[in-house]
Amino acid sequence: MKGQKRLRDYGIKIGEIKTGKLNSITDVTGVKVGHLTLSDSKIKTGVTAILPHEGNIFQNKLIAASHVINGFGKSMGTVQINELGTIETPIILTNTLSSGVAYDSLVKYMLNHNDEIGRTTGTVNPVVCECNDQILNNIRGMHVKEQHIMMALENVYTNFEEGSVGAGTGMVCYGLKGGIGTASRIVEINDERFTIGMLVLTNFGRRKDLIIDGIKAGRKIEDIQKAMDDKIDKGSIIMVLATDIPMTSRQLKRISKRTGVGLARTGSYMGHGSGEVVISFSTANKVSHYEKEATVQIKVFNENNIDKLFRAVGEATEEAILNSMICAETTKGRDANVRYSLKEYIGEILK
Secondary structure, three states, rough: OOOOOOHHOOOOOOOOOOOOOOHHHHHHOOOOHHHHHHEEEOOEEEEEEEOOOOOOOOOOOEEEEEEEEEEOOOOOHHHHHHHEEEEEEOEEEHHHHHHHHHHHHHHHHHHHHHHOOOOOOOOOOOOEEEEOOOOOHHHHHHHOOOHHHHHHOOOOEEEOOOEEEEOOOOOOEEOEEEOOEEEEEEEEOOEEEEEEEEEEEEOOOOHOOOOEOEOOHHHHHHHHOOOOOOOOOEEEEEEEEEEEOOOHHHHHHHHHHHHHHHHHOOEEEEEEEEEEEEEEEEEEEEEEEOOOOOOOOOOOHHHHHHHHHHHHHHHHHHHHHHHHHHHHOEEOOHHHHHOOHHHHHHHOOOO
């Protein structure tokens, strides 16, 4: 976004369901995204923050779920999400070895906004997810600091950049440059209109396997580049799914599983060393931290219509992944390692 040329600008339309206005996770009202990018010759990393709603999320939690396709990862906060079915902090994405500072910084952010945490009520469950950017980034330097996390959290917007920004600065996808991507779908059922938004951090896959809307793009790229392919499908992808559909945690987990459809349609085999993690939440029902009533009423989606959501999630995931690549810039990083942008090959691929 922000004036970037995205997948649809090249004439590639994924799926059949209509997109939201921005074709972004932020088409779900209240959701915002912020980045902090660190980039020089050896440092290619950063932070991406996802704000699930604009109020106090600790005091007014959202129904949430997490789902793991392959668990090669170091995510934080997913155990409590699965147990309680709620999310109570923003979501931080960064590189693997910066997960610790991200956790500490997010705790401080929550303490700054909630005087009662650790005093008159319990503690807090920060949500942090990561991918390993060591090919392009000097990850051992642990360059992400508390101020970087705070800056990402405090500068969130509905219109944000994709590709080589924030947590995506040093990521590699299908042997090319990966990073941050987003997409959305509008689902119309009877007289109601719902939004599903997806944001991905892509860092996985083997070049030869890349598929773009059914085209075996990875094989074409190998013919053009004449470079040695990655031998195995490794890396990770973090997928953040937001919706305004009123859903239970169980229902969110069900639709989260369909992110695997979108992954597979881009060519992923979800290898042993690839961690695929989904965090999903619904903005439709808020859960008060200080609820005193013995019972509460919430709206719940009628699962007779859930097939439409399955397709929407698959489409949004597929398009978000490809947006993360087409929006990324060719990047030279640590030890002169280079990963090229998909946009350098898209003309030949589409011939």
